[in-house]
Amino acid sequence: MAFDFACPDWVEKLERGQTPIADLPLDAEAADRAVQVFNRLRLPDVIGQPSLAEGAGEWIRDVVRAVFGSMSTSSLVPEVRQVGEVFILVPKKNAKTTSAAAIALTFMLLNKRRNADLLVIGPTQKISDVAFGQARDMIDADPEGFLQKRFHVQDHKKQIKCRVTGAKLMVRTFGMDVLTGAKPVFALIDEIHLLGTVPYAADVIRQIRGGMMPFPEALLVMITTQSDHPPAGVFKTELQYARGVRDGLITERVRMLPVLYEFPEAMQTAEHKPWQDPAYWHMVTPNLGRSITLEKLLDGFTRAKQDGIGELIAWATQHLNVEIGLALHSNRWVGADFWLAARDVSLTGLDQLIERSEVAVVGIDGGGADDLLGLNVTGRCRETRQWLSWSHAWCHPVALQRRQENIATMHDFEARGQLTICSHPSEDHAGVCDIVAKLQDAGLLPEAAAIGLDPAGVAALVDELSAVGIAPEQMVAVGQGYRLSSAIWGMERKLMDGTYRHCGQEIMAWCIGNARSEQRGNAVLITKEAAGKGKIDPLIAAFNAFTLMSRNPTAAGSGRFEYTGM
CATH class of the missing domain: 3.30.420.240 (Nucleotidyltransferase; domain 5)
Incomplete structure (x- = not known):
């Protein structure tokens, strides 16, 4: 049965603090099992290293439910993942990279395919290293030692190997030479907005999708903040596709779950700039009260306003996902x-x-x-x-x-x-x-x-x-x-x-x-x-x-x- 990913009431869901995704016909047992695995992972860079059951927002658990509860069976193919792709647009400081690493480990723990390749891809070496560090430290933070026994972490290779299935989670920097010919069963691309100016980005993502075709359970996750320049290139293409799916404009052979934390266009373009009102900020900050607080957002907002409109716009793109049509900077043309x-x-x-x-x-x-x-x-x-x-x-x-x-x-x-x-x-x-x-x-x-x-x-x-x-x-x-x-x-x-x-x-x-x-x-x-x-x-x-x-x-x-x- 094909899933309908359209979510016409996404604005109302954001206002109520709910995850802006469609209600899907999921396998409740499989979804709950995945959430239990996810919840047992721990936040390695938080004092006390609490479990994700305590520290993660419900929004990311909804994503986990959708991904792992969407497996369907048929007489020809035993398991097909209906949510084959996820596009997540969420502001900074909402545990984005941590959540990405946790999803990768959850996938690895539930994976049944032997010697499978899993990729975590960053646009730069630094971003790739951060994602790898979070996954590695989550393994080290397991108080029962189960994850340390299950996984062999190879720091020098930036690789984590499962001792049970032989599957490898590898961290890669985005590049044609690195990713050409890859056949991953799982791939996570972090900060795709930084790939907007990379001329070969669309070709590489096309190859990643092509490499996944033999695997019916394959999953591609793209997670990013908004760009501080007008969206361009592959980021703009993927974002517009995700919006089209969410708004019900794209319905044919869709396998992407759009999870977009953004204000409606009218709020972003209105002359009185309603997005500047802190009363609305909860709509686009799903981890509010956990990895980010309203006080911290207000501090950054106040400083950005004092530094000028250019800094305010740059802050808003990264912390509220406000999309700009013009790259306004401090010495911009008044017009x-x-x-x-x-x-x-x-x-x-x-x-x-x-x-x-x-x-x-x-x-x-x-x-x-x-x-x-x-x-x-x-x-x-x-x-x-x-x-x-x-x-x-x-x-x-x-x-x-x-x-x-x-x-x-x-x-x-x-x-x-x-x-x-x-x-x-x-x-x-x-x-x-x-x-x-x-x-x-x-x-x-x-x-x-x-x-x-x-x-x-x-x-x-x-x-x-x-x-x-x-x-x-x-x-x-x-x-x-x-x-x-x-x-x-x-x-x-x-x-x-x-x-x-x-x-x-x-x-x-x-x-x-x-x-x-x-x-x-x-x-x-x-x-x-x-x-x-x-x-x-x-x-x-x-x-x-x-x-x-x-x-x-x-x-x-x-x-x-x-x-x-x-």
Whole structure:
């Protein structure tokens, strides 16, 4: 019988202090037996080394019940685990790593397969060592000596071997060379949010899943906190899948149990920030009163508020699982505070902008072959006079080769249609020309100052724009650096008063998260927060377009131009 993992009342369960998982048709006897094994393990780093029966929260026992009580039998396969995967999102200081180690040992104690391989995987050597240390110390903490007799701990190998079945629990650091070809019956991946920027992470997890296929009782557990940057790569993919299962949007052939301790989206995005009220914190801290207390959370919260919004957001992501759409830091651009609220949900793309606008201008910014080429179209709504913004970017394969930490992020933007990874050298310029020609064909571009360009290195693009009928007077150089100050300040103001609206594109939120504001005398500069890694070209393109729209342009009227290529 297939399990239904949807949990439509997850918010109400969090409010009541219950585990936000569906009610499953479990084998009560098997579930209770597993909980008894789990409860006998001890907390090695707590004074007195209490058993998990005393020190663990009920939430993690609910997970143990679901995992070990979900075995079903048939005439063809004797035992199949219906909960084949678990995705746990829980804040720091909620005994996350300890719980992971305890689940691994419980699985090993109940395992029947001889010479099975079990893996505990961390994104870094340090995290891997912590997980191994917790499992090892739990064995040493057994007062009756049963676990010491059952298991042979090999510190130098970071390995624990069961003397009864020959099964081995091995600790590994996440990497293609380490995990390729692995065939584990159990795998636990700790802190998967740190793998969001690892370009090969999805391939490795795919291989782990593939290696588990021969074992019907196999179990994959992913346990993590929220990321302190916008979710990306494999972390974003797995998190979105878990949310889809929880919300009942994904139902076909599901074997993942989502255990997500997070506030509903409305609480996270509301302008008055209800998540800052300590009265709600119990919803996302299942170990409250055990490994973490409200007093400690309040101390950290108060200090973070004193240190500025950047520190507050970083604290909230780690201790309350608040997901950020922008990586807000202490020297962020002021407009970042208003960007998310400025989204126009009815503005879904360039076609809607063209349909609603009486005039439009284009901003373009880009660097070398290993950089992004950013384009922004800013239109003025014929009815509301609001400014409407849409962006796109292009990058060449060399940019991914040199900035491999961005590969997963770039492919995510490409899948969303917000970025093009070029297959030939002139594809970016051709794409720019197609968009500009479309605006010219719609009669939205002004007769002069319609396209704002960074004056550096645009000769080839100017030639190609000319080839599609763009007049020289329609292309203007926009001063960069401190000369963009008026556009930067102007956009801040229009974002704040609600007269600048955008499509809510993730690529722009990412760029704004990468942007650093610098005061230079009476001017302000927007630069990269992290050299090379964090791109901001589409944002600079938006400032270029803003500069032209600030001149209150009038559309020239319709024309007929078609890009034929250079």
